[in-house]
Amino acid sequence: MTTAVAAPFRFFSLQVVRTRRLGPSLVRVTFAGPDLAAFHSDGRDQSLSLFLPHPGQPEPVVPIELGDGWWQAWRELPDDVRAVMRSYTLRALRRDPDEIDIDFVLHGVEPGAAAPAGPASRWAARAAAGDRVLLLGPAIADNRAIRFRPPEDTDLVVIWGDATALPAVSAILEALPADLPARVWLEVHDAGDIQDLSTAADAEITWLVHDRRDHTTDRAEGSPMALGALHSAQLPPAEHPYAWIAGESSCVKALRRHLVGERGIDRRRVTFVGYWREGLTEEQLRAAE
Structure with missing residues (x-):
């Protein structure tokens, strides 16, 4: 039905x-x-x-x-x-x-x-x-639940996602045009979760494997591993970069602050999506919102 x-x-x-x-x-x-x-x-x-x-x-x-x-x-x-x-x-x-x-x-x-x-x-x-x-x-192909929308003049795509964003990142990479520069960071729980991803873009993909033994990490300001990786990265020169970041909400917010405040990317060209929040179930997250 x-x-x-x-x-x-x-x-x-x-x-x-x-x-x-x-x-x-x-x-x-x-x-x-x-x-x-x-x-x-x-x-x-x-x-x-x-x-x-x-x-x-x-x-x-x-x-x-x-x-x-x-x-x-x-x-x-x-x-x-x-x-x-x-x-x-x-x-x-x-x-x-x-x-x-x-x-x-x-x-x-x-x-x-x-x-x-x-x-x-x-x-x-x-x-x-x-x-x-x-x-x-x-039921309609172009709908409001689609967030990856790079402007037509985009000359560099910057992507970060944790394991929950891996399906979206995989599909995004498959759809990027040939030779478009892309720099991608993916954070997963286990080295065995690393996948071979297909893309025609000029993509550099960095996998970050979360240390499950470390239960002391304070994620209130996001993943130190993700922040460290992006802070130290040298991005190719671009006049019109576009960034897409998705995953745990505190990490997403911290990465957005870095890309806008320190990298100088126009905030209107940064798409950020909190798929989940550390310590909260989806029911609790909906109630909080």
């Missing part, structure tokens, strides 16, 4: 068709379903809302039949009934057959993890063909 919500977005009823482990902390889940014929996106960092069932539920519980009133009705459901909602980025859209890929970062699913896995990590780690989900996504 599908119901229009607020153009250009709608619900899509999907099923898992396969999964693939990309690394110790990453798994790719491929979804399909007749609804995807109406799914359209021209974006490289297309944001989506994914609704997952609780263990034992055959499908996520979202009262979409209420139309525009679904949100309030969903919030009023009991915690153990209401579908788990998480924000993700589209990794890929394919036709013939219609499929989409979403990459999940797995937290706390490994034996002896310092913190327990959240509901989305648990679901993704166990996802199997036939599992049902609901997705709130775009």
Whole structure:
């Protein structure tokens, strides 16, 4: 069942068709379903809302039949009934057959993890063909949930992302024009999460591997590793640079301050997106906002 919500977005009823482990902390889940014929996106960092069932539920519980009133009705459901909602980025859209890929970062699913896995990590780690989900996504290709929009005169692209931004960065790199200079920093949890990324751009990609043994790092002002890497980097000369930074919100803010205040990049040419916030679940983050 599908119901229009607020153009250009709608619900899509999907099923898992396969999964693939990309690394110790990453798994790719491929979804399909007749609804995807109406799914359209021209974006490289297309944001989506994914609704997952609780263990034992055959499908996520979202009262979409209420139309525009679904949100309030969903919030009023009991915690153990209401579908788990998480924000993700589209990794890929394919036709013939219609499929989409979403990459999940797995937290706390490994034996002896310092913190327990959240509901989305648990679901993704166990996802199997036939599992049902609901997705709130775009029915119009150019929509407000696309943020990577470099101006036409861009002559240098600067990118930073943590593991949650890796799907978007991968898609962005694939779409960059040939020979466009790009400098990219990607921060991941494990060296095994490093991927071979495809691009026609003149891209220099630096992988930063987070030291999981260090539990003392104060992230209130962002990742020292990311800040150190960008502070020491020599960027190629450019008259019209454009920057895209996404990931943990405090780190994103600190990097934006560096790019605007110290690098002199026009703040209007810096796109910054906080995908998550250290110490807060998505429910807590929504409540805080």
